[in-house]
Amino acid sequence: MHIPDGFLANRIAVLLNVVSAGSVFFAARRHSYDAAARAIPLMGVLSAFVFAAQLLNFPVFGGTSGHLVGGALLGILLGPIAGFLCMATVVIAQALFMQDGGLVALGANIFNIGAVPVFSGYAVHRLLARERKTGMRAVTAGFAAGWISMMLPAVSCSLQLSISNAIPLAVGLPAMAGYHAIIGIAEGGLTAAVISFLARVRPELLKEGASVRIGIADWAGALLLVAVPFGIFVLGAGSDLPDPLETVLEAVLGPAGERGTATVMPASGRLLEYMGLAVFIIGVMAAAWLAVRLGRGHGHRQ
Amino acid sequence: MNEYAIRITRLKYSYPDGTRALDDVDLDIRHGERVAIVGPSGAGKSTLLLHLNAVLTGSGMVRIMGQPVDGGDIRLIRRQVGLVFQDPNDQLFCPTVKEDIAFGPLNLGVPPAEIPGRILRALQDVGLDQSIGGRSSHHLSLGERKRVALATVLVMRPDILALDEPTSNLDPRNRKHLIELLSELVTTLVVGTHDLEMVVSLCPRTVVMDGGRVVADGDSLSLLADERLMEAHGLEVPLSLQHRQASQA
């Protein structure tokens, strides 16, 4: 689900970077420090928990393996704002540590893996369980929240890829939504199991998350946050809007047709030439490596 | 000048879930004294240590250097009392060792220009090489982590050092090093521990706690050799004292 760089059209990537940066800054402001000095290390440790849980694949059904993704769970436990900040942190860490997800695609990934699952998971749980934080109803709501928190990101991700002309909806949507509908069962099951475990062992922890006050403005903001990009995707799916960055580039350097297209790379054939190029590139890499290696031998090492 | 470094009177504390952890604790500790607090698990040792610099505040009175901790200057209290936690992983929360050591002094308003010198000094004090400063704690061994945890507190130059289980889980060599290191310090020392052998060699005075109360307070050698007292509170006469008694008899 972590989209690498190169798969999104630049206008989508830029739009989502703006949306995500905006919501991170908004959440960071809204999440006041004075009330939350205690929450700072807690959020950090829970981010680490989600990161660790995601690294561990457990066999689930037959041959497939699943792991807790945790967006819905964090939303339910910490409330939507702190939960979103934690998931955003996890996504940034995954890009920086493991190159899971691209740099310019970071905004899209924060949106898909941070905002959408946390807000949707929290909303579903809140709607179904109402004020209850323990009991059968809360556990069932946890299952629904977990499942939704996997489905919506898959839909959002395949929409983005299709508008970007990378993977058409006819291929992407069934593949991604189908896969996540199955994985979502595990996610829902795990979310429900963790909630029922906490309800048994430390119910007060679940109530802490419930005490977060959510104003109408926050609901409206969250709705807007999720709805606007979706609307733009759906409306923009068919249109051929010019890419803003490419427009700038063209204004500076001239139309794309005149730039660098002198050697159009054919899709097939000329295998020998490619191999020659590859050997040349590897040779340059080795030369650079050796140069640094040898240069260091002469200089004094600290 | 006040002769007591720590004066605790009628201290009571209950955890939020209602468990009573401290029940009328009275304890006076003079400047430069080395006191061990021993007792079974759940006796209230750690809870008592957390009160020394007002991380927890119960009812009753805790005075540090004559000043009550509640209502006093909290920054001063936290500079004066250095607290070393049992699990160094709780105490070392920054990405690098250097930042962890700098955390306390920076919070207490030490000018940033002085920090590098202080870090160096603190690392020397605990017998670590300065090259360790740039590493992250998860790459260190447990022995090194325990020492760094001590350094993060020594760097604040506390008058009182309170340690929770400083030797737990250490291998014998690291344990020995740590005890040597502690015995060279000149500060007032309060150590909550199960390691009674360490108490014999490090602390002249022992306080026995059980069920949130102080049940005995006095000279370490005579208290720890008291077989009935030890057994009544889930403890055991240390081997070195058993040998001593055997050779005397």
Add this chain to the structure above:
Amino acid sequence: MKHGFLDRYSNLDSPLHGLEARTKILGFTALVSAVLLIPPGAGWNFFVFFLLTAILIGVSQIPPAYVLGRTLLILPFVLLAGLAAALGGEQATQRLLTLLMRAFLCLGFLVLMTNTTGFAELLRGLRRLGCPRVIVMNLGFLYRYLFVLLDEVLRMRQARDCRRVGRGPAAAELKVLGSMLGSLLLRSFERGERTYQAMLARGYAHDFPVMRPGRFTWRDPVFLVAVTAFICLAFGWKP
């Protein structure tokens, strides 16, 4: 337990490692953006960028096999895009090729940036470039406690495996897993509480102090100017 899988190469010694974190964040972001702007089919542009990546990998002393291994991450997306291309015509294949080259180059730059910079440095760089404090502090805690939690998970898994024979039905497995995750979560909560106490004990009051700012050397402006010049030349210059 040692976990070296996250920032294995960040303490090597190379000219790239010596640069300040902010320089690298800005420089590599510029390079990634530039790659994303290469028009489809512009073979020459792709070639010079590949050449630059190769040179930088060589300079950084990171084993090329490691970089290649990281690129496997994009495989699921490549497979989906490949399927789509197979359904399309010649133009779709052309688009797929462009997409792959862009993805490879960007990933290469990202690997270079994150593996030539220590994580603590990277955090300081992010903070000084205006990333919100909550996020930077959160990242710091995440980095620190990830390893502690992983150790706990491994111990828990061993404890579970010691006590069971074979596998139960899926629902039962899920329940066991839920309890394990629950107790891990509980330990995380308690860890967070104790860490908060440890922070209080050392004078923490709402603000996380920042130690020394990173230092720029003459190399940093040189690197940034070189990157800018390279990008301009790559786009403007026709062979």
